[in-house]
Amino acid sequence: MLTSLQNPLVKQLRKLKRGRDRQEQNRFLLEGTHLVEVACEVGFPLDTVCSTPRWCDRHPDLWVRLQSQAVRTEQVSEAVLEAIATTVTPDGVIATAPRQMPQMPTEPVNVGMMIETLQDPGNLGTIIRTAAGAGVEGLWLTADSVDLDHPKVLRASAGQWFRLPMGVAADPIAQIQRCRTSGMQVVATLPTADTGYWDVDLTRPTLFLLGNEGAGLSPTWIEQADLKVTIALAPGVESLNVAIAAALLVYEARRQRSHGSA
Structure with missing residues (x-):
């Protein structure tokens, strides 16, 4: 389990709060159970998923799905997750994904x-x-x-x-x-x-x-x-x-x- 804010992965993910770093890394953050769950449902590519042990215990089935879909999964301490998150009270899971739109619109549309x-x-x-x-x-x-x-x-x-x-x-x-x-x-x-x-x-x-x-x-x-x-x-x-x-x-x-x- 990752517990240090000085861990290279943690430092990299913390930078994704800023637009400039999202562009440089070509990655963005997905925060919270609902967003991560929908990403799984639609098959959106996920790079890294970080979750707390408590969250994994509450969502065992989703955790298994994430382990098979994401390139990398890590359990992290509450303090590490809070440092990565942009929300004040994160619910226990954060993922990163490549910067791409789910689908580009094409004309004509109704x-x-x-x-x-x-x-x-x-x-x-x-x-x-x-x-x-x-x-x-x-x-x-x-x-x-x-x-x-x-x-x-x-x-x-x-x-x-x-x-x-x-x-x-x-x-x-x-x-x-x-x-x-x-x-x-x-x-x-x-x-x-x-x-x-x-x-x-x-x-x-x-x-x-x-x-x-x-x-x-x-x-x-x-x-x-x-x-x-x-x-x-x-x-x-x-x-x-x-x-x-x-x-x-x-x-x-x-x-x-x-x-x-x-």
């Missing part, structure tokens, strides 16, 4: 989202979880957004990170144009738009454009939209959280596809 310069990992994780629940088939981010494999993104996704096709668009405008060429309508959300999002036919293949938490969509992205829609707000309310806005849009698309357009 419902997709592209988000410009998203910064908050909690927002992104919530969007991933919501998008997967609503049946979204593709999510693209710009390269200047938060890392898709940021630990907080993975935790906020509640395991749906492994189930949603997503990736970084090297050339966002070109990607929008490819989606349009494939037959998708491009819908941008703007507070000044005259059309409510529920008044648009979302039974058509649709790509939603969403903007930065503070600045919203840039003029360049707005120009790419075929349709501009708004989410009506009560007087005195300036905007919604981007994850809430995304949820309203994708679930309206799901509603229309289930019951017919409004």
Whole structure:
């Protein structure tokens, strides 16, 4: 069992809290039983799994599965696990995996989202979880957004990170144009738009454009939209959280596809 914080493996794993080191090692962290269990279910490759003896006693079947799936498994002390984890109270297991998306989205898709310069990992994780629940088939981010494999993104996704096709668009405008060429309508959300999002036919293949938490969509992205829609707000309310806005849009698309357009 590993008990020293000076162990080379422990020192290497502790560095994965930082984005720069995740890039250099080409690895990221999976923290907690649920994320590790979902990774097993979908067959996602795992490099190293560290767990406490107490966790192994509580999850003997999962521990056996991890031993057969991961390249390396180690039991570690509570202190070592806490030093590796980004959470305050880790539940006893952490894994590392190669930096790769579960599946890259490809056009055409029935419902997709592209988000410009998203910064908050909690927002992104919530969007991933919501998008997967609503049946979204593709999510693209710009390269200047938060890392898709940021630990907080993975935790906020509640395991749906492994189930949603997503990736970084090297050339966002070109990607929008490819989606349009494939037959998708491009819908941008703007507070000044005259059309409510529920008044648009979302039974058509649709790509939603969403903007930065503070600045919203840039003029360049707005120009790419075929349709501009708004989410009506009560007087005195300036905007919604981007994850809430995304949820309203994708679930309206799901509603229309289930019951017919409004």
